[in-house]
Amino acid sequence: MGKHAIIVGGGASGVTLFTLLATTPGISSITVVDPNPIGLGTAFGTTDPLLLCNTSVDVTSIKPTGESDLLRYLAARGWPVHRDHFVPRYLVGQYCRERYLTYRRTAEQAGTRVRHHRARGTAVRPHDDGGYTVVLDDGAQLVGTDVFLCLGLDQPVVPELVRAHVGHPDLTTVPYPVGRLRRLPAAARILVLGSKLTAIDAALVLGQRGRRVVLTSPSGQLPAVRSRLSRPASPVLDPGSWRRLAPESPDFDREAARLVVSAVARAGSGAALRAQTSAAAAPADRLAEELRLAESGQVPWQDAIAEIIDAINDSTASWPADTRRAVLGRYRHLISRYISSIPVRNARLLLEQLTGGTLAIVPRLPEGITPAKAGTGWLVRWADDRTEHIDHIVCAAGYHKPTLRQLPDRTLLLHSDPALASAGAEPEVSAGLRVCDPRSGAPERVWVLGATSHPRAAIVNYLNTAARQATGIATDLLWAAHDVPAPTVSGRLA
Ligand SMILES: Cc1cc2nc3c(=O)[nH]c(=O)nc-3n(C[C@H](O)[C@H](O)[C@H](O)COP(=O)(O)OP(=O)(O)OC[C@H]3O[C@@H](n4cnc5c(N)ncnc54)[C@H](O)[C@@H]3O)c2cc1C
Numbered sequence: 346m347g348k349h350a351i352i353v354g355g356g357a358s359g360v361t362l363f364t365l366l367a368t369t370p371g372i373s374s375i376t377v378v379d380p381n382p383i384g385l386g387t388a389f390g391t392t393d394p395l396l397l398c399n400t401s402v403d404v405t406s407i408k409p410t411g412e413s414d415l416l417r418y419l420a421a422r423g424w425p426v427h428r429d430h431f432v433p434r435y436l437v438g439q440y441c442r443e444r445y446l447t448y449r450r451t452a453e454q455a456g457t458r459v460r461h462h463r464a465r466g467t468a469v470r471p472h473d474d475g476g477y478t479v480v481l482d483d484g485a486q487l488v489g490t491d492v493f494l495c496l497g498l499d500q501p502v503v504p505e506l507v508r509a510h511v512g513h514p515d516l517t518t519v520p521y522p523v524g525r526l527r528r529l530p531a532a533a534r535i536l537v538l539g540s541k542l543t544a545i546d547a548a549l550v551l552g553q554r555g556r557r558v559v560l561t562s563p564s565g566q567l568p569a570v571r572s573r574l575s576r577p578a579s580p581v582l583d584p585g586s587w588r589r590l591a592p593e594s595p596d597f598d599r600e601a602a603r604l605v606v607s608a609v610a611r612a613g614s615g616a617a618l619r620a621q622t623s624a625a626a627a628p629a630d631r632l633a634e635e636l637r638l639a640e641s642g643q644v645p646w647q648d649a650i651a652e653i654i655d656a657i658n659d660s661t662a663s664w665p666a667d668t669r670r671a672v673l674g675r676y677r678h679l680i681s682r683y684i685s686s687i688p689v690r691n692a693r694l695l696l697e698q699l700t701g702g703t704l705a706i707v708p709r710l711p712e713g714i715t716p717a718k719a720g721t722g723w724l725v726r727w728a729d730d731r732t733e734h735i736d737h738i739v740c741a742a743g744y745h746k747p748t749l750r751q752l753p754d755r756t757l758l759l760h761s762d763p764a765l766a767s768a769g770a771e772p773e774v775s776a777g778l779r780v781c782d783p784r785s786g787a788p789e790r791v792w793v794l795g796a797t798s799h800p801r802a803a804i805v806n807y808l809n810t811a812a813r814q815a816t817g818i819a820t821d822l823l824w825a826a827h828d829v830p831a832p833t834v835s836g837r838l839a
Contacts, residue, residue, distance in 0.1 A: 347371055347372055347373030347374075348371055348372045348373060348489075348490045348491050349372075349373055349374045349376075349488070349489040349490050349491070350366050350372055350374070350375045350376070350489060350490070350491045350492075350493065351375075351376045351378060351477075351479050351487055351489035351491070351492045351493070352366075352375065352376070352377045352378065352493045352495060353378045353379075353466040353469075353479060353492065353493065353494050353495065353496065353759065354378070354379055354386075354466075354494065354495035354496045354497055354795075354797070355377040355378075355379035355381070355382075355383035355384065355386070355445070355461065355495070356379075356384070356385075356386020356387065356388075356389070356390075356441075356495060356497040356795070357384070357386055357388070357389055357407070357437070357441050357497075357795070357808050357811065358386075358495040358497065358794045358795030358796070358797075358808075358811035358814075358815070359377060359379065359383070359386075359493070359495035359794075359795075360383060360384050360407060360441045360442075360444060360445045361407040361794075361808075361811050361812050361815040362493055362495065362794060362815040362818065362819070363375065363377060363383075363445060363448060363449075364407060364444055364445070364448040365815055365816065365818075365819035366452075366819065366822075367448040367449065367451050367452035367455075367457065367459075368448070368451065368452075368455075369819055369822050369823055370823075372452075372457055373456075373457060373458065374457060374458040374459070374460070374489075375452060375457060375458075375459050375460075376459075376460045376461075376462055376487055376489065377459075377460070377461050377462070378462045378464060378465075378466050378479065378481060378487070379461070379463065380463050380464060380465055381463075382442065383441075383442065383445045383461055384438055384439075384440075384441035384442030384443075384444075384445050385438045385441070385442060386438075386497045386499075387497055387498050387499050387521065387744070388434060388437075388498075389434050389435070389437040389438035389441060390435075390438050390521075391434050391435055391438070391521055391522065391523065392435050392522065393433075393435065393522075393523050393550065394433045394435060395433075395523075395549055395550060395553070396433060396434050396435075396523070396546050396549075396550075397431045397432065397433055397434065397688050397690060397691060398431050398432055398433075398434050398437060398688075399431065399542060399571075399574070399685065399686065399687055399688055399691075400431070400574045400807065400808065400809070401428060401429045401430060401431060401573045401574050401575045402415050402416045402419065402426055402427070402428050402429070402430050402431075402432055403416065403428040403429065403573075403574075403575035403576055404574060404575060404576060404651055404807075404808070404809045405432075405437055405808050405809070406808070406809070406812065407440075407441065407444060407808070407812050407815075408812060408816075409809055409812035409813040409816055410816075413428055414444075415432075415437065415440055416428050418440045418443070418444070419432065419436065419440070424436070428575055429572070429573035429575050431573075431688040431690065437808075462481065462485065462487065463483075464481040464482055464483040464485060465481065465482040465759075466479050466480070466481055466482075466494075466759050467480050467481065467482050467758070467759055468480040468756055468757060468758050468759060469492050469494075469756070469757040469759065469791055470755075470756050471755040471756070471789060471791075475490070475790075476488060476489065476490050477489055477490075477492050477789075477790070477791065479492060490790060491790045491791075491792075491822075492790065492791045492792070493791075493792045493793075493794060493818075494747075494749070494759065494780075494791065494792065494793045494794070494797045495794045495795050495797060495811075496747035496759065496795075496796065496797045497747070497795060497796050497797075498744035498745070498746070498747070498796050498806070499744070500744060500745040500747075501518055501519035501740060501742070501743070501744055501745075502740070502742040502743050502744060502745055503518050503740050503742075504538050504710070504740060504742050506538065506710060506711065506713075506714050507538070507714055507738060507740065510714075510716065513716060514721070515716075515721055515722055515723065515736065515737045515738065516737075516738050516740070517737065517738070517739045517740065518740045519543075519740060519741075520543055520546055520547040520550070520739055520741050521543075521546075523546070523547075523550045526547060526550045526551055526739065527550060527553070529551065529556065529736075529737055530556075530736075531554040531555060531556055532556075533556050533557075533736040533737055534556075534557045534559075534733075534734070534735055534736050534737075535551055535556055535557070535558050535559070535735065535736060535737045535738070535739060536558075536559050536561060536711075536714075536723070536725060536735045536737075536738045536739070537551070537558060537559065537560045537561070537738075537739045537741050538561060538562070538710070538738065538739070538740050538741060538742055539560065539561075539562055539740070539741035539742040539743070540560045540561070540562035540564065540565055540566060540567055540628075540706060541562075541567075541568060541681055541685065541741075541743065542568065542685055542687070542743075543741040543742070543743060543744075544560050544562070544741035544742075545567070545568075545687060545691060545695065546741070547739050547741045548560055548695060548698065548704060549691060549694050549695070551739075552694065552695075552698040552703055552704060555703055556703065557703050557704075558698070558703065558704050558705075559704075559705045559706075559707055559735075560704070560705070560706045560707070561706070561707040561708075561709070561710055561711065562708070562710065562742075563708075563709060563710055564678070564708060565628055565706050565707060565708025565709070566628065566678075566682065566708070567628055567631070567632055567687070567695070567706070568681065568682050568683075568685055568686045568687045569622060569635055569644075569682050569683050569686040569687075570632070570635040570636050570638070570639040570644070570686060570687055570688075570689060570692040571639055571644060571647040571650075571686045571687070571688065571689070572639045572640070572642070572644065572647065572688075572689050573647060573648075574647060574650055574651060574686075575648070575651065576651045576652070577612060577648045577649070577651070577652065580652060581608045581609075581611040581612045581648065581649050581652055582604065582607075582608035582611070582649065582652050582653065582656055583604075584652075584655075584656055584659060584660075586604055587604060587656040587657075587659070587660040588659065588660045590604070590660055592661075592664055592668050592669075592672050593668075597672070598675075604656075605649070605653065606618060608649040608652065608653060609621075609645060609646045609649045611649075612645040612646065612647075612648035612649045613645025613646070613648070614645070616643070616645055618646060620643070621638060621643060621644050621645065621646050622635060622638070622644075622646070623635045623638070628699075628706040628708070629696070629699040629700065629706070632692055632695060632696055632699065633696055635692070636689065636692040636693060636696060639689050639692070640689060646683065647686070650683065650684060650686075651809070653684070654684060654804050654807060654809070654810070655809075655813070657673075657803050657804055658802055658803050658804055658810060658813075661673070661803045662776055662801060662802065662803075663776060666771075666800050666801070669803060673803055680804070684804065685806070707727070709727075709728055711725045711726055711727055711728075712726045712727060712728055713725075713726040714726075714738065717734060721736065722734055722735055722736045722737070723735045723736075723738055744796075746796055746797075746799045746805070747759070747760070747796055747797045747799075748760045748771075749771065749772055749780070749793070749797070749800075750767075750768055750769035750770065750771065750772075751769050751770055751771070751772035751780070751783055752768065752769045753769075753783060753784075755782055755783065755784075755789070756769075757772065757780060757791065770783070771800060772800070773786065773800075774793055774798070774800045774801040775788045775801075776801070777792075777817070777818075777821060778792050778793050778794065778798055778801060778802075778814055778817070778818060779791060779792055779793075780792075780793065792818055794811055794814050794815060794818070795810070795811040795814070798810075798814060802814070
C-alpha cells in the first residue's frame with residue numbers, strides 16, 4: 346500500500362516539501378491543508394512590490410544547493426536578475442505557487458492523488474495501529490500515514506502595552522497585508538512598535554506619502570546593512586570546528602567568537618571586523634555609516650552569514666532544547682542585527698525618511714498608551730513625562746513561533762497562538778525532525794519543518810533552512826521506500 350502524506354501549511358516550506366514528495370516513489374496521495382492559497386504564506390504572500398526579501402536570490406530557493414531555482418525561474422520569465430539581488434517578496438510567492446502547480450501536475454501524471462483542503466489543522470491524533478487522523482477546524486478529519494507540519498509564522502506578537510486595546514480601530518496588530526497602512530491619511534502621525542524587519546516594512550510603506558512615523562522598541566536598534574546574502578564562491582568556515590563547540594564549556598563564547606572572526610576575516614581577506622560596522626550611538630548616524638560601508642563594498646562579514654547560519658543550525662541540532670535556547674538567547678542581539686540585516690535599498694529609503702524628518706526612532710518603549718478621550722487616536726506617555734497625541738499605532742514586533750502541545754496519549758495540538766497552548770507539554774523532536782512518542786521516545790511519522798521546527802532548529806526564519814530540512818526528510822523517505830536504512834552520518838535520521 347502506498348503512503349498518504351498530509352502537509353499542514355502550504356507556505357514556502359510546505360511547497361518545498363511538496364515538490365520533493367511529488368517525485369518520491371511509493372506515495373499514493375498528498376493532501377495540503379491550508380485555509381489560504383498554496384505558496385502564498387505570510388512572508389511571500391504579500392502583493393506590495395515595495396517589500397523586498399532580505400535574502401538574495403541565490404539562497405531564496407526551494408532547492409538548497411546548486412544554482413538557485415528562483416534565479417532560473419525569474420530568468421526564464423525575463424527578469425534581469427543577478428544571484429545577489431534582493432527581489433520583491435511577491436515574486437517569491439509567485440515562484441512558490443507556480444512550482445506547486447507544476448509539481449502537482451507531475452505527481453498527478455505519475456498517479457499520485459493531490460488535494461488542497463482549505464481549512465486549518467487543529468490536532469493530529471495517532472492511531473494505535475499506525476497512521477494518523479488530522480483534525481480540521483471545518484469539522485473534517487483526514488487520515489494519512491505521514492504528516493508534515495509546516496505551520497509558519499502567522500500569529501503576530503502584540504506588545505503588552507496595547508494588548509488590552511486589540512480591536513480598537515486605530516490599532517493595527519500586524520502590518521500585513523499593507524493595504525490598511527497605505528490607506529492611512531498622509532497627515533497621520535503613526536507609532537510603530539518595533540525596530541526590526543516588520544517594523545522597517547511598516548516604516549517604508551507609511552513613509553511613502555510623507556506620513557510622520559515614530560519607530561520605538563526597547564533597544565531602538567536597526568539591523569545592519571548588507572548588499573547581498575549569497576553563498577560565497579569558496580567556503581569561509583570549517584564546519585568541523587563548529588560541530589566541536591561544547592555549549593557547557595567555559596571557553597564557549599571565546600571559541601565561538603574566534604570562529605566567527607576567522608570566517609569573516611577569510612571572507613574579507615583579513616579586513617578587521619571593527620572597520621566593517623559602525624559604533625555610532627545615534628541610529629541615523631549608525632545607519633548612514635553602515636549604508637556607506639555596504640555601498641562601497643566594505644562589508645565582507647555579509648559573505649560569511651550564509652555559512653554561519655548553516656553551521657549554527659547543524660552544530661546546535663544535537664543540543665538539548667533548553668541549552669540551545671539559552672545559548673542563542675545570549676546572542677539574540679547579534680543574530681537579529683547581522684543575520685537579519687537589511688538590503689541597501691531599504692537602508693537608503695529609511696535614511697531619507699530619517700534625514701527628511703518624517704521618521705524618528707525612540708530607543709525605549711512608551712510608559713503608557715491610552716485611547717485619546719475626545720475623538721480618535723492615542724495619548725502616548727514617554728519616560729520624560731511628555732505626552733503626545735498619535736493617530737494610529739502599528740504593532741510590528743514580529744511573530745510567535747508556532748506552538749505544538751502533546752498530550753500523554755500522543756495527540757498533538759496545533760496552535761499558532763501560544764495563548765491557546767495551555768494543555769499538554771512541548772513534544773520532543775528528534776534530530777530527524779520527527780515528533781517523538783512521549784512514552785517511548787520513538788519517532789512518530791510526524792515531521793516539523795520551517796518555523797515549526799524551532800524546538801530542534803536554531804535559525805528557522807530562512808527559506809534555505811526549510812529547503813535543507815525538506816531535502817533531508819525526502820532523502821530519508823526515499824531510502825525507506827527502497828527499504829534500505831539511510832546513512833546516519835548526516836544527522837537526518839530519527
Ligand atoms: C515579514 C517576513 C519576511 C520574511 N522575509 C524572508 C526573506 O526575505 N527570506 C527568507 O528566506 N525568509 C524570510 N522570512 C522567513 C520565512 O517566513 C521563511 O523563509 C519560511 O520559509 C516561509 O515559509 P513557511 O511555509 O515556513 O511559512 P509561511 O510562509 O508563513 O506559511 C505558513 C502557511 O501555513 C498556513 N498555516 C498556519 N497554520 C495552519 C494550520 N493550523 N493549518 C493549516 N495551515 C496553516 C498559513 O496559512 C500559511 O499559508 C520572512 C518572514 C517574515 C514574517
